Structures are given as structure tokens and as C-alpha cells.
Amino acid sequence: MANGEREAGAVPLPAPGGAEHPTPGGDAPAGGFVQLLTPDGERVDSVTTADGMTYSVDFTDEEYRKLYADLVTVRRLDAEATALQRQGELGIWASLLGQEAAQVGSGHALRKQDMAFPTYREHGVLYTRGIDPIMPFGLFRGVDQGGWDPNEYKFNTYTIVIGSQTLHATGYAMGITMDGKTGSPDGEAVIAYFGDGATSQGDVNEAFVWSGVFNAPIVFFCQNNQYAISEPLERQTRIPLYRRAAGYGFPGIRIDGNDVLATYAVTRAALDQARNGQGPSLIEAYTYRMGAHTSSDDPTRYRIASEVESWKAKDPIARVKAFLAKQQIADDTFFAEIDESAKKLALDLRERVLAMPDPQPVTMFDNVYPHGSPEVDGQRAEFERYHASFEGSDH
Amino acid sequence: MVETITLGKSLNHGLRRALEDDAKVVIMGEDVGKLGGVFRITDGLQKDFGEDRVIDTPLAESGIVGTAIGLAIRGYRPVCEIQFDGFVFPAYNQIVAQVAKMFYRSLGNVRLPIVIRIPFGGGIGAVEHHSESPEALFAHIPGLKVVSCANSADAFMMIRQAVVSDDPVIFFEPKRRYWEKGEVDLDADLGQAFPLHKARITRAGTDATVLAYGPMVRTALDAASAAAEDGRNLEVIDLRTLSPLDMETVYASVKRTGRAVVVHEAPGNLGLGAELAARITEECFYSLEAPVLRVTGYDIPYPAARVEEDYLPDLDRVLDAVDRSFGW
Numbered sequence: 001m002a003n004g005e006r007e008a009g010a011v012p013l014p015a016p017g018g019a020e021h022p023t024p025g026g027d028a029p030a031g032g033f034v035q036l037l038t039p040d041g042e043r044v045d046s047v048t049t050a051d052g053m054t055y056s057v058d059f060t061d062e063e064y065r066k067l068y069a070d071l072v073t074v075r076r077l078d079a080e081a082t083a084l085q086r087q088g089e090l091g092i093w094a095s096l097l098g099q100e101a102a103q104v105g106s107g108h109a110l111r112k113q114d115m116a117f118p119t120y121r122e123h124g125v126l127y128t129r130g131i132d133p134i135m136p137f138g139l140f141r142g143v144d145q146g147g148w149d150p151n152e153y154k155f156n157t158y159t160i161v162i163g164s165q166t167l168h169a170t171g172y173a174m175g176i177t178m179d180g181k182t183g184s185p186d187g188e189a190v191i192a193y194f195g196d197g198a199t200s201q202g203d204v205n206e207a208f209v210w211s212g213v214f215n216a217p218i219v220f221f222c223q224n225n226q227y228a229i230s231e232p233l234e235r236q237t238r239i240p241l242y243r244r245a246a247g248y249g250f251p252g253i254r255i256d257g258n259d260v261l262a263t264y265a266v267t268r269a270a271l272d273q274a275r276n277g278q279g280p281s282l283i284e285a286y287t288y289r290m291g292a293h294t295s296s297d298d299p300t301r302y303r304i305a306s307e308v309e310s311w312k313a314k315d316p317i318a319r320v321k322a323f324l325a326k327q328q329i330a331d332d333t334f335f336a337e338i339d340e341s342a343k344k345l346a347l348d349l350r351e352r353v354l355a356m357p358d359p360q361p362v363t364m365f366d367n368v369y370p371h372g373s374p375e376v377d378g379q380r381a382e383f384e385r386y387h388a389s390f391e392g393s394d395h
Numbered sequence: 396m397v398e399t400i401t402l403g404k405s406l407n408h409g410l411r412r413a414l415e416d417d418a419k420v421v422i423m424g425e426d427v428g429k430l431g432g433v434f435r436i437t438d439g440l441q442k443d444f445g446e447d448r449v450i451d452t453p454l455a456e457s458g459i460v461g462t463a464i465g466l467a468i469r470g471y472r473p474v475c476e477i478q479f480d481g482f483v484f485p486a487y488n489q490i491v492a493q494v495a496k497m498f499y500r501s502l503g504n505v506r507l508p509i510v511i512r513i514p515f516g517g518g519i520g521a522v523e524h525h526s527e528s529p530e531a532l533f534a535h536i537p538g539l540k541v542v543s544c545a546n547s548a549d550a551f552m553m554i555r556q557a558v559v560s561d562d563p564v565i566f567f568e569p570k571r572r573y574w575e576k577g578e579v580d581l582d583a584d585l586g587q588a589f590p591l592h593k594a595r596i597t598r599a600g601t602d603a604t605v606l607a608y609g610p611m612v613r614t615a616l617d618a619a620s621a622a623a624e625d626g627r628n629l630e631v632i633d634l635r636t637l638s639p640l641d642m643e644t645v646y647a648s649v650k651r652t653g654r655a656v657v658v659h660e661a662p663g664n665l666g667l668g669a670e671l672a673a674r675i676t677e678e679c680f681y682s683l684e685a686p687v688l689r690v691t692g693y694d695i696p697y698p699a700a701r702v703e704e705d706y707l708p709d710l711d712r713v714l715d716a717v718d719r720s721f722g723w
């Protein structure tokens with residue numbers, strides 16, 4: 001890495017105090033957040049934060065409709081997955097319900113050459129990357145461990161051990177710098193997804209340190225959905241998460257994670273700064289996990305119904321629909337069409353999930369090492385001999 | 396009062412007793428408080444003992460164990476919950492480099508009476524990192540004690556014994572057996588308890604010794620019942636303690652039966668079975684009718700849920716090993 005060549009002071013310093021936000025409508029947490037579309041579907045033209053950054057979007061009507069379609073589709077696919085799990089067709093499902101805007105907005109902010117490192121919940125990002133939504137279902141059905149090629153899709157494998165992927169993302173971003181692929185508008189950047197709970201992990205804090213020290217082209221995208229399984233945010237932090245960035249020496253900003261426009265605008269700007277060589281930043285997407293942590297969880301044990309109700313009023317999709325209707329960008333026919341096409345996709349997904357074959361047991365010995373190993377190969381042979389010994393019996 | 400309750404509920408009762416018996420006992424971990432743990436092992440304890448004694452921690456395993464060390468230096472007796480086997484590794488540094496060595500380093504001045512509970516093993520159809528058996532990685536570390544319970548009665552007593560122990564104890568819980576029921580004497584006195592670091596013959600037999608612990612004890616007992624139909628009388632030993640191993644019980648049994656089969660879910664390579672086979676061979680060489688055989692997980696990462704039944708040792712594989720022993 002051209003570390004020694006970097007001039008002292010070449011690393012852009014964050015604005016003192018980080019990016020404090022103007023507080024929009026009544027739904028923002030203390031400290032505010034960037035919001036470009038209110039829960040009622042009112043557009044805010046632009047937002048300027050205390051560090052002088054101005055955020056806005058200039059989508060065409062067609063692009064607005066596409067955003068809406070994606071939001072509806074990822075929610076519909078998610079509902080199908082939840083149903084499949086209940087019917088015993090998936091072992092478990094981690095629902096994104098409520099987090100559609102954070103995922104669709106940030107996913108669209110990625111340019112083709114950018115790399116994403118997801119947790120286990122980023123089905124919406126996966127979809128907006130243009131990836132077949134069936135891809136993670138092998139993992140949730142239990143037929144594989146989430147096997148795909150990260151480089152082919154510019155989308156890393158799902159990572160279950162909390163926080164690990166933030167370091168992988170940082171290393172990948174360091175590699176971009178080493179390859180000389182930053183410093184221009186067509187440079188590359190990385191986005192690392194993680195939750196509010198993950199911010200407590202050592203790995204995540206190390207990723208912050210490393211990305212700062214090496215000025216890595218990375219955006220840390222934290223979906224603060226208010227819970228880590230049963231534990232509320234207060235169990236992880238005593239300051240707003242976006243403010244942590246200041247301590248590591250890079251900008252931190254909070255967005256209304258239920259606002260797809262703010263999410264898009266801020267993430268796009270942060271990624272472009274990163275690809276231009278201006279280093280890392282942290283985005284806290286303030287949102288809410290509307291469902292259970294996973295299908296194994298029972299949220300009634302730790303949160304009250306009225307809280308969930310209050311977040312329903314901030315639904316990420318309803319506000320886009322209201323905006324499109326008010327602006328006459330879309331009408332009821334369009335909305336019905338989108339519902340219909342989302343449903344079709346969901347039913348197609350269902351059929352294909354049901355058709356997923358169980359793996360042949362012997363394949364469990366595959367891919368332990370790139371070039372095999374005499375021990376594993378021996379055990380595979382033994383396994384086959386043992387199972388052949390039952391052939392013909394009623395075993 | 397003798398009750399028939401699940402293994403999970405027995406642990407819950409045991410932890411409750413531990414909290415009642417000593418005000419210095421604290422429980423800490425992810426989701427252990429309000430939720431009562433993802434397996435509900437600590438259900439109701441925060442409600443009854445308060446947030447200072449049953450602590451929902453930030454999401455960081457190194458933090459859980461690291462702060463438990465400080466609490467222990469300060470005179471507390473922390474019981475840490477690691478949510479799943481595969482998530483203990485962020486804490487592995489603290490466990491190996493600090494928990495295991497503090498007593499030695501401090502010339503015996505600092506005892507760390509910490510219990511680290513880990514639900515382990517497979518068979519629940521879970522995704523990656525939720526089905527592993529890392530016990531050998533801990534049994535290998537001098538300074539740690541490692542135990543595993545296999546039934547409700549032991550769960551209730553062993554967790555209490557682990558808490559009062561002055562040693563750091565890694566406490567492996569057979570998660571797929573959490574829902575199995577057994578009789579527990581809820582008034583049992585710790586003073587009369589079967590010793591924590593002793594193996595138990597759970598089924599007396601004469602023809603071969605099957606050694607198991609945790610989730611595999613049930614499998615071994617089932618195999619013994621099946622073998623009995625074929626006229627083979629297997630002895631099943633529940634090891635209970637993995638470090639130290641109670642070899643006296645094992646040697647005595649193998650010297651009687653002349654055959655030993657070790658069963659565990661963990662990969663065979665350098666597992667508990669390897670250590671047991673070596674020691675049995677050294678001590679019982681002239682009594683052995685056949686080599687000590689192992690029935691274990693394969694030397695691969697834990698596979699996808701839909702093939703885990705083919706990975707896990709089952710009744711047939713245990714019987715196959717017994718057959719091979721007799722065919723030697």
C-alpha cells in the first residue's frame with residue numbers, strides 16, 4: 001500500500017463535531033436526521049447539514065416509480081419467505097420488514113463497480129443489485145450455507161457472526177486503494193452493512209480504526225432498527241451511533257432510514273466521496289424492525305404493541321405511495337400493477353424454493369480445501385462405503 | 396420435591412438456586428434478562444433478581460468474558476451465557492489468555508470462579524455457527540475445567556456445582572436435549588451431590604464400554620438398548636467431565652469389558668476421543684480385545700442442516716463401531 005507515500009494531512013478531516021442535522025418534522029430523534037420525504041409523503045427539497053453538505057435527489061418520474069416498485073417487491077418477497085418458513089419450508093427467516101427503504105435506497109446508491117458486504121438481513125440490497133432473489137434461500141432452507149461467489153455478484157456471502165464482515169469490507173476497501181482504484185468518479189467503493197447491536201463488537205470498532213488509518217474507500221451503513229434481538233439500543237450505546245465516527249476521525253451522519261430518498265442521497269454522496277479518495281464514513285439509518293428478529297423470536301416478550309404501532313405511521317412504503325399519488329407520478333392502475341407483478345415474483349420464488357433439491361449427503365465433504373485433503377477424501381470414501389452397506393436393506 | 400422437568404428448565408432452576416444461595420452470583424449475556432435467553436434458560440430470573448444480577452450485556456462476547464474477569468477479581472461469581480457455540484470465538488482470547496491463566500500468573504492469588512455456559516452441538520436444523528462442538532478447544536487449555544451435562548438431574552446439580560467451584564468452568568449444554576424431560580430432586584443438597592468431576596456409569600453392561608457426553612449420551616443409551624436385542628450388553632458411561640477426565644471410572648469399565656467406543660459430535664481429529672483412546676491404550680493395553688474406536692463428526696465444517704443427520708453420529712453408527720470392535 002502506498003502508505004509511506006501519503007502526505008501527512010492528505011486525509012480529509014471530518015467537520016468538527018460531525019454532521020449535525022437540521023431537525024425536520026416531529027418524527028426525528030433528538031439530534032435530528034436527514035429526511036427528504038416525510039412520513040406524510042411531503043418532499044423536502046434539500047437538506048444541508050452542519051458540515052456544509054447539501055443532500056437532495058433529482059429523480060425522473062420513471063426512477064421514482066422504479067424505487068416504489070422495488071420497495072413493494074422486496075416487502076412482498078419477504079412476506080413470501082415468512083410464509084414459507086411458517087409452512088416448514090425454511091428453517092429460519094430473518095425478515096427485513098420495516099427496513100425496505102434503508103436497503104433499497106442504499107442498494108440503488110451503489111454503482112456497478114461497488115462491493116457490498118451484507119449481514120444476513122440484506123435481501124433488499126441483494127435484490128436492488130439485480131441478483132436473483134432466490135440466492136440466499138439455500139441458506140435459510142438449510143440446503144447450503146449461503147454459497148455464492150462474492151466477486152461475481154459484487155455482493156459478499158451473508159455473514160452470521162455479528163460484525164465480522166465489517167473487517168472484511170475494510171480489507172477489501174484497502175485493496176481497492178492498493179490497486180489504485182480510487183481518486184476518480186469511476187473509482188470503486190465498498191459498503192459494509194451491520195446492525196445497531198453489532199456496533200458493540202470489537203471487530204466493528206477495529207474496522208473503524210483500520211478504515212480511518214488507511215483512509216479506506218468504505219461506507220459503514222448501520223441499520224439502527226432499535227433492537228438486537230431483545231435488547232434495545234440503550235444496551236449498546238449512550239450516544240447516538242452516528243456520533244461514534246467522530247472518535248475514529250471520519251464523518252458520521254444520521255438519516256431517516258425509512259426515507260428511501262434520504263437514504264439514497266446520503267449513501268450515494270458518501271460512496272462517491274469514498275471512491276474519490278476521501279476515505280470512510282458512517283451512516284446511521286434510523287429505522288425499525290417491524291417484525292420479529294427472526295422467525296425463532298417472540299418480540300411480545302420485550303416490546304409493547306404501541307411502539308410497533310407508532311412506527312407503522314412512519315412506514316417507508318406508504319410515504320412514497322402518498323408522494324407519487326399527490327404528484328400524479330403514479331395512479332391506482334400503476335399501484336395495482338406493481339402489486340400484481342410483485343405477487344407473481346413471489347409465487348415464482350415460492351415454486352423455485354419448493355423445488356430446491358436436498359443436497360446429496362456426500363457433498364458435505366466438498367470444498368473443505370481447494371485441493372482436497374487425504375484425510376477428508378478418506379472419510380468421504382469411508383462414508384460412501386458405510387452407506388452402501390445399507391443398500392437393499394430397509395434402512 | 397421431585398419433579399419431572401426438561402433439561403432446560405432444570406438449568407433454570409439450578410441458576411435460580413445459585414442466585415439465591417450467593418448474592419455475589421451474577422448472570423450476564425446477550426438477551427439473558429428480559430427475554431430470558433434465546434433458549435429461555437434464564438427465564439424469569441431478571442424479574443426476580445433484578446437487572447444488577449441478571450445483566451443484558453452489549454453484543455460483544457469478548458466484553459462479556461473480559462468484564463466477567465474484572466467482576467471476579469472484585470469478588471463476584473459471574474455466570475456468562477454465550478448464545479451459541481459458534482459465537483464463543485470473539486471471547487476465545489479472553490478465555491484462553493486470561494481466564495485460564497490468571498490463577499497461575501498471580502501465584503494463586505486470583506481465583507476466577509467464572510462459569511461460561513455454552514449451548515452446543517447440532518441436530519436442531521440451524522444455520523451455520525449454531526451447531527458446533529468446540530469442547531476440545533477448551534479441554535486442551537490448562538487452567539480451564541470443562542463439563543457437559545446430559546440429563547435433567549445433572550443439569551440442575553452440575554450448574555450449581557460449577558457456580559460454587561473456584562475454578563473457571565466451561566459448561567457445555569446439549570442444546571438439542573433442552574426439551575427432554577427427566578426427574579429432578581429440587582431439594583437436593585449440594586453437599587450430597589455426585590462430584591462434578593466424576594464420570595457416571597448410566598447403564599451397566601459387560602460386553603463393551605461406550606463413552607459419551609452431552610447430547611450423545613442419549614444416542615449411546617439408545618444404541619445400547621438396540622444392542623441388547625441382539626444379545627450384546629453394552630455399558631454406557633456419561634463422562635460428564637471433559638477436563639479433567641475421570642479416567643478411573645473409564646479404566647475400571649474397559650478393563651472389565653475389554654472394548655471401548657467413544658462417541659462425540661465434534662470432528663474426530665484431535666478430539667476428546669483421541670485423548671481417551673490414547674489413555675485407555677496406555678493403561679488398559681492388556682485388557683483390550685480391540686483398538687479403541689471412535690464414532691465422531693467428520694473432519695469438515697458443520698454441514699448444512701438438510702444433511703446434518705448424515706454428519707451426526709447416530710444409533711447405527713455406534714452399533715457399527717461396536718460390531719467392528721467385536722469383529723476385530
Ligand SMILES: Cc1ncc(C[n+]2csc(CCOP(=O)(O)OP(=O)(O)O)c2C)c(N)n1
Pocket residue numbers: 121160161162194195196197198199225227228229289293425454456478482485
Ligand atoms: C458474534 C455473535 N454473537 C451473537 C450472535 C447471535 N445473534 C444473532 S443476531 C443478533 C442480534 C444482532 O443485532 P443487530 O446487530 O442490531 O442486527 P439486527 O439483527 O437487528 O439486524 C445476535 C445477538 C451472533 N450471530 N454472532
